[in-house]
Amino acid sequence: MSIIELDTIVETLPSEEKILFSRIFDLRTVVGKLRIPTSLVGWVEERFGSVDVVQEQKIVKLTNLVTMEGSLFNALRAKRPMEIRERSKLEELIKGSEGDQFCEPLERTPEDVFGRVVGKSCVTASNVAKYDGFHGIVIFNEHNPLLITEEGVADRIDVALAWAKKAQQVEREYRNFFLMWNCLWRSGASIIHGHMQMTLSRGMHYAKVEALRRAAKLYELANGSNYFEDLYKIHHHIGLGLEVEGTKIIVYLTPIKEKEVMIISKELDQSFKKRLYEVLKCFVNEMGVESYNVAIYTPPIGMTKAEEDDWGGFPVLARVVDRGDAMNKTCDIGAMELYANSVISADPFWVASVLKSTLNR
Numbered sequence: 001m002s003i004i005e006l007d008t009i010v011e012t013l014p015s016e017e018k019i020l021f022s023r024i025f026d027l028r029t030v031v032g033k034l035r036i037p038t039s040l041v042g043w044v045e046e047r048f049g050s051v052d053v054v055q056e057q058k059i060v061k062l063t064n065l066v067t068m069e070g071s072l073f074n075a076l077r078a079k080r081p082m083e084i085r086e087r088s089k090l091e092e093l094i095k096g097s098e099g100d101q102f103c104e105p106l107e108r109t110p111e112d113v114f115g116r117v118v119g120k121s122c123v124t125a126s127n128v129a130k131y132d133g134f135h136g137i138v139i140f141n142e143h144n145p146l147l148i149t150e151e152g153v154a155d156r157i158d159v160a161l162a163w164a165k166k167a168q169q170v171e172r173e174y175r176n177f178f179l180m181w182n183c184l185w186r187s188g189a190s191i192i193h194g195h196m197q198m199t200l201s202r203g204m205h206y207a208k209v210e211a212l213r214r215a216a217k218l219y220e221l222a223n224g225s226n227y228f229e230d231l232y233k234i235h236h237h238i239g240l241g242l243e244v245e246g247t248k249i250i251v252y253l254t255p256i257k258e259k260e261v262m263i264i265s266k267e268l269d270q271s272f273k274k275r276l277y278e279v280l281k282c283f284v285n286e287m288g289v290e291s292y293n294v295a296i297y298t299p300p301i302g303m304t305k306a307e308e309d310d311w312g313g314f315p316v317l318a319r320v321v322d323r324g325d326a327m328n329k330t331c332d333i334g335a336m337e338l339y340a341n342s343v344i345s346a347d348p349f350w351v352a353s354v355l356k357s358t359l360n361r
Contacts, residue, residue, distance in 0.1 A: 001238075001241060001347055001349045002347055002349055003060055004060055006027060006060055006062075006077045006238075006253075007027060009239075010027060013238070014103075016232070017233075017237045019252075020234055022236050023223065024066055024231060024234060025064060025065065025232060025253060025254070026059070026063040027232070028060075029059065029060050029061070032056075032057040032074075033056055033320075034057075035054060035055065036051050036054060044124075044282075047331060050065060050102045055360065057076055058074075059073065059075070060073040061073075061292070063341075064253070064254045064316075066218075066219050066227060066240040067211070067254075068172050069254040070254055070341075071253070071342045072341050072344065073262040073344050077343075077345040078144065082242060083158070087290070088285070089327065090326050091144075092128075094143070094144050094145075095191055095232065100192070101191075103193060105123050105139045109126075109137070110179075111125060112125075112126040112134070112167070113126075113164070113170060114167065114169065114170055117161035117163045117166065117222075118158065119155045119158065121141050121151070121152045121155045121156065122140050122152075122155060123136050123138075123141075124138055124159060125137045125139055126140070127197065131199055131218055132199045132201045133200070134167040134199060134200040135198075136197070136198050136199075137195050137196070137197050138156050138160050138163070138166075138196040138197075138198065140152070141191050142196060143193055143194065144194065145184060145194035146276065148276060148280055149275040149277070150278075152272055153280070154273040154277070156196055157179070157273055157296075160196060161268070162227055163198060164303075167200045167325070168200065168301060168302065169200070172302075173202045174198065174201065174202045175200070175302055175303065175307075176202065176203075176204075176205045176300050177298050177300070178199045178200075178297070179197075179295070179296040180196065180197050180198070180293070180294065180295050180296075181196045181197075181294035182293055183292045183323075184323075184326050185291070186290070186291035186323040186324055186328075187203075187291045187292060187293045196294075205300070208229065209277065209297050210336065212335075213310070216228065216313065216314060217313075218312070220313060224357070226284070226313045228313070228314075228317075231250070232248045232250055234253075235250040235251070239349065240348055242352075242355075242356055244271070244275060244359060246273075247264070247265045247272050247274075248265070249261060249263055249279065249359075250262045251352040251355065255325065255342060255348070256319075256320065256321060256337070256345070257332060257337065257342060258284070258320045258322040258332070258345060258346045259260055259287065259321065259322040260318075260320065260344045261319075261351070262317060262318065263275050263279065263320070264315050264316075264317055265315055265316045265317075266315055266316070267318045268296075276318050276320070278332050278359055279355065280350065282354060282355055286358055287351070291322070291324065292325050293321050294318060294319070294320060295318070295319045295325060296317070298314070320340045322346070329354070
C-alpha cells in the first residue's frame, strides 16, 4: 500500500470506519500537470524513470480537522527509494567533537538551584540560556547521540522526571512538564554530545500542547468519544497503527515532517519507554535516520481537581520525527511548513511496514 492510494484504501473501509476517518481527516487528491521539453527528456528519465510520471503527478492533501494539521504527499516524492547511506563521515565528525563541555558536565556546566540528578547513564545540568523558569538538560554519559540502549532511554526519562519533581519542591505551582530530545544539528541541537532538555512551567501549558488538549476536549464533547482512541482506531484500520503491551503506536497521517510516529499511553510507564526506544532503534538502524526530534507531552504533575477535569483522557504522548540527512545543507523546513502545510517525502505505509517488521521480531 502507498499513501498515494489512500483514497482507494479509505473507500474499501467498512462504513463505520469510513465515517470515523471522515470525522477526523479531510482527504483530497489532485493531479499536477506540466510539459517536459525534448532537451530535458534524458535528465527526467534518468532521475524519475519516465516522462509520464513527471508530466502527471498525483498529489494527496490531508488535513486533520480536529487539530488543523495538514500534509501534502506527492507521488514522485513518496515513491522514491529509501536508501541507507554509509555513516563513516558522520561518525568521524561525532568522534572529533569529543571533549566538549558535556563530556565533563560536573566541571563545565551549571547546576540548578536544587542541585543535580544523577542517573546510571546521565546527569542533569541547568540550561544557561533558559526557555522557561525551570529549564534543564539531561547529559548522556555516552558522547555519540546515535548510540542508544533500552536501559539508557528509560534511565534518562526517569532522571528528567526526577528533575521535574525536585524543581516542583522549590516552586509548587510549576506543574507543566515538557521533555524534548534534539539529536544532532539538523534537529536544532547546538552540541553534538547526546542530551535531552526538559522544562517545567506554570499556568497554561505551552501553546501547541494546550491547543491539542483543547481540540481533543472539543472533539469529545461533540462526538462522545476520546479523540486519541479514535485517532488510533483510524490508523489501525488502514494499516498505520499497532499496539504492543498496552502502548499504541501510529505512523501519523498528517506528520509535521518525515516519518512522524506517535507513541500513545495512559502512563509514562516501562512499556512506553521501551516502545520509544524501539522506534528510535528502528529509525537509526533500519531506516538510516541520522537526526531526529522527540517531544513528550504529559498532563501536569500533581494536578489540581480542576486540572484533572481539564486533562481527563489526555494521554502521555511522544512524537518522533526524522530531520533528514545530517550532511545535507538544505533545511527540511521552509515557508510551506512554517505557514501553510507540511510537504512530506516519506510514505507512511513504508514507515509502518518497517516498524511492524522490527517490533514484531
